[in-house]
Amino acid sequence: MFFTSYKFIGFVILLVALYYVLPKKAKWPLLLLGSYVFYFFAGWKCLFYIAGVTVITYVAGLLISKNKKSADARFAEMKALEKSGSGSPEEVGKEARKRFKEAQKKKRRHIMAIGITLALLILAVVKYTNFTIHNINGILSAFHAPKRINFLTIALPMGISFYTFQAVGYVIDVYRDRHEAQKNFFKYALFVGFFPQLVQGPISRYGDLSKELFTPHSFKGRVLERGLQRVIWGYFKKLVIADRILPAVNTMIDSPENFKGAYVFLVMMFYALELYADFTGGIDITIGIAEMLGIPVKENFERPFFSKNIAEYWRRWHITMGTWFTDYIFYPISVSGPMLKLSKWSRAHLPEHMGKRLPVYLASFVVWFTTGIWHGASWNFIVWGLGNFVVIMISQELEPLYAKFHKKVNTDGSTVYKSFQIGRTILIMSALRLFDCYRDVPLTFKMFGTMFTKWNWNTLGNGTLLHLGINRADYVILALGTILLFVVSMIGRSGSVRDKMEKKIPFAGRWAIFTALLLVIVVFGAYGLGYDAAQFIYNQF
Amino acid sequence: MDELIAILKDIHPDVDYETATNLVDGKILDSFDIISLVSEIADKFDVVVSAEYMIPENFNSAKALWELIEKLQDEE
Numbered sequence: 001m002f003f004t005s006y007k008f009i010g011f012v013i014l015l016v017a018l019y020y021v022l023p024k025k026a027k028w029p030l031l032l033l034g035s036y037v038f039y040f041f042a043g044w045k046c047l048f049y050i051a052g053v054t055v056i057t058y059v060a061g062l063l064i065s066k067n068k069k070s071a072d073a074r075f076a077e078m079k080a081l082e083k084s085g086s087g088s089p090e091e092v093g094k095e096a097r098k099r100f101k102e103a104q105k106k107k108r109r110h111i112m113a114i115g116i117t118l119a120l121l122i123l124a125v126v127k128y129t130n131f132t133i134h135n136i137n138g139i140l141s142a143f144h145a146p147k148r149i150n151f152l153t154i155a156l157p158m159g160i161s162f163y164t165f166q167a168v169g170y171v172i173d174v175y176r177d178r179h180e181a182q183k184n185f186f187k188y189a190l191f192v193g194f195f196p197q198l199v200q201g202p203i204s205r206y207g208d209l210s211k212e213l214f215t216p217h218s219f220k221g222r223v224l225e226r227g228l229q230r231v232i233w234g235y236f237k238k239l240v241i242a243d244r245i246l247p248a249v250n251t252m253i254d255s256p257e258n259f260k261g262a263y264v265f266l267v268m269m270f271y272a273l274e275l276y277a278d279f280t281g282g283i284d285i286t287i288g289i290a291e292m293l294g295i296p297v298k299e300n301f302e303r304p305f306f307s308k309n310i311a312e313y314w315r316r317w318h319i320t321m322g323t324w325f326t327d328y329i330f331y332p333i334s335v336s337g338p339m340l341k342l343s344k345w346s347r348a349h350l351p352e353h354m355g356k357r358l359p360v361y362l363a364s365f366v367v368w369f370t371t372g373i374w375h376g377a378s379w380n381f382i383v384w385g386l387g388n389f390v391v392i393m394i395s396q397e398l399e400p401l402y403a404k405f406h407k408k409v410n411t412d413g414s415t416v417y418k419s420f421q422i423g424r425t426i427l428i429m430s431a432l433r434l435f436d437c438y439r440d441v442p443l444t445f446k447m448f449g450t451m452f453t454k455w456n457w458n459t460l461g462n463g464t465l466l467h468l469g470i471n472r473a474d475y476v477i478l479a480l481g482t483i484l485l486f487v488v489s490m491i492g493r494s495g496s497v498r499d500k501m502e503k504k505i506p507f508a509g510r511w512a513i514f515t516a517l518l519l520v521i522v523v524f525g526a527y528g529l530g531y532d533a534a535q536f537i538y539n540q541f
Numbered sequence: 542m543d544e545l546i547a548i549l550k551d552i553h554p555d556v557d558y559e560t561a562t563n564l565v566d567g568k569i570l571d572s573f574d575i576i577s578l579v580s581e582i583a584d585k586f587d588v589v590v591s592a593e594y595m596i597p598e599n600f601n602s603a604k605a606l607w608e609l610i611e612k613l614q615d616e617e
Contacts, residue, residue: 176593311571326572332592334576340589343580360576396573 003199003285004238011038016224016292024216031213031293032186035195039158042198046157049126053119053160054192057167058185060115061174064108065181071104112175116168123164126154131377159198161374165324167192170206172328179207187214194295196286200279202300202320209297217294225510226498227292232514232521233488234284239525241481242278245270247469253437256447261454264447268430271437273482276305279318303489308421310391313429321374325367334363357396365389380444384435391428477524542607548581549603558603565597575600588613 002008015034022030039046078097081087090096133149140147170191174181182188191206191213217223252259252267259267283300290297304317314322333339339359347355365386372385411417431448438444466472491497501510549558552574556564564570570578578600579590588610590599599609 178593327592327595330572331576331595334572335579335590335592335595337589340580340583343576344584347580356577356580357573359580360573363576 003282004235004243007041008038012289012292016289019217019293020219027216028187028190028214031194032190035190035193035198038195039193039198042158043155045155049122049157049160050163050193051189052122053164053167054189056118056122057115057171057192058182058188060111060171061181061188062183063111064115064171064174067104067108067111068177071101075101108175112171115171119164119168119171123160126156126160128373128377129154159200162201162203163192163198165203165321165374166197166205169203169324169328173206179210182206182210190214194290196289197297199286200282201318202283202286202298203324204298204320209295212295215294220294223294224292227288227290229498229510229514230284230288230291232288232517234281234286234288235521235525236481236517237277237281237284237485239521241478241485242274242281243525244470244474244481245274245277245478249274249437251467251469256438256443260447260450261456262451262460263456264434264451266460267437267447268427268434271433272305272426272430273478275433275436277481277485303492305426306422306489306493307425308418309395309425310388310428311395313425314388314392321371325371329370330363330367333366334359339363361393364392368392379441380435380438383441383444384432387432387435391432542603544585545582545607545610546603548578548585551581552577562602564602565600570600578606582610586610586614 011034015030018030019027036047039050075097078087078091078100082092130151133151137148140149173179182191187210191204191210194204194209194213197204249267249270252263252270280301287297287299298320300319300321302316302319304313307313307316339362342362343356343359346358349355350358368385368389369382370385371388372382375381375385434444434448435441438447465475470478488497491500501513505513546558549556553569556569558564561567561569565575575595579595583589590609590613594609594613599605
């Protein structure tokens with residue numbers, strides 16, 4: 001049941017209607033039931049995986065919380081014993097309490113480690129087993145060994161990377177005492193499996209999502225209207241832009257030998273547009289559906305293509321994934337005991353600049369490697385992740401040079417310089433995404449190289465563009481759609497577009513606009529609703 | 542507190558740390574700066590700011606950070 005199927009639209013309409021009709025007590029259980037029905041349609045076997053991750057992380061969270069409560073109670077008891085002058089030597093004194101606290105924390109850390117290892121193990125087995133076998137076979141082949149390991153037939157359950165990360169984040173947050181564990185198993189199961197987020201995120205935090213997820217919301221026309229508007233906008237991006245440009249991208253990357261040089265640049269630009277419209281469109285649908293139910297979900301994008309550099313881009317693209325990696329991988333590695341020791345050593349023995357940065361670079365390397373492999377079990381994604389790391393590292397190292405440049409040339413408020421920075425970000429990010437497009441890493445490098453060695457820009461004007469699987473009308477629709485996307489982004493720079501519409505345009509006018517947009521989707525959507533519209537790209541991650 | 546301000550000044554000399562209250566939210570300190578800071582704090586004050594304390598509220602101002610250091614020093 002894809003977001004782009006009639007079945008899904010019918011499912012959402014029914015669920016939203018039932019949600020507002022049912023009594024308060026039945027609202028969140030309905031969402032849980034709906035989420036599992038949705039997941040059932042993705043393949044009944046998938047249910048075992050999500051149920052497994054849910055049970056493991058639920059138990060881990062509960063045990064950590066239980067330990068924390070009993071440890072706190074005992075700690076207070078030890079303090080009281082000291083005050084009253086009773087208690088054994090093991091129980092009284094600051095040192096005794098410190099030892100006790102540390103021992104209990106260690107216990108909780110072990111529970112957390114076991115919980116997240118088991119949850120990640122499920123992800124690792126289904127996502128990376130065949131990749132590992134592929135690499136082992138590669139090594140066997142390199143050594144001319146006659147044996148090969150057979151690949152396993154494991155289908156990747158939909159959204160497993162997203163809900164596993166969400167559940168792992170929950171366990172770590174319980175350990176860090178950001179919130180208590182959820183005692184009600186079914187409520188917790190809803191947090192992990194809330195259906196709009198299952199396809200491609202965002203990766204929510206329990207502390208944020210739980211506030212409204214279990215609250216029974218009464219019907220409010222305004223809430224429904226705003227959610228619906230966001231959903232329509234998401235479908236517009238997905239069906240009118242992303243799916244319409246998809247055939248051209250596929251034509252060029254499926255026959256790389258025929259589309260070198262300027263066409264690789266075209267792949268860069270077309271794929272950037274496709275991925276942006278596809279992913280942000282999908283997130284708009286997710287957030288819009290949740291909004292229709294009165295549940296706010298974290299934003300995942302903040303106009304990333306207006307970023308001045310790659311580091312900023314990553315703060316504005318797939319925000320919930322970026323903050324997840326920062327909070328749960330980057331920081332723990334950076335401030336871990338061995339890393340602090342390395343930091344001390346490097347600051348004492350290396351030149352000041354390098355001494356300070358070496359530990360951060362090491363932690364960043366791990367983060368980007370993990371980010372790459374999280375996106376997909378292939379070397380393409382690993383190299384893509386490390387490519388991002390290299391670019392960010394280079395830009396950090398070039399900072400003194402930039403500072404010198406800015407001292408000599410005043411670029412403050414310069415639109416030209418800002419445009420240059422934005423253009424540079426778009427080009428670098430789009431170039432790195434070529435790893436997402438071509439078959440393997442060597443081919444990607446080769447194709448990238450042809451942009452500089454094969455000078456065939458003149459052929460772009462000889463009608464070839466009309467033989468990429470999309471026709472003249474498609475280009476016109478794409479151009480108009482992209483202009484609309486750009487204009488909406490520009491308006492959105494100073495606040496929510498829907499807020500502005502609400503203030504300036506009367507109800508009838510707003511609905512005339514969104515009805516027109518809906519008509520555009522029905523008429524110009526690449527395949528039309530209900531047909532075999534393409535899956536969301538992030539669905540496969 | 543003065544020692545902490547000196548460490549912060551070393552990272553960004555042009556910031557007024559006595560008054561600034563949005564060091565993280567205002568994107569003055571990035572993750573690179575925060576890690577350098579944690580490492581220097583470990584050296585100077587003998588406290589480990591573990592990952593659970595890595596939230597913007599603890600790093601948004603020199604005062605908040607100083608309070609965190611004191612809390613970690615006093616922690617039993």
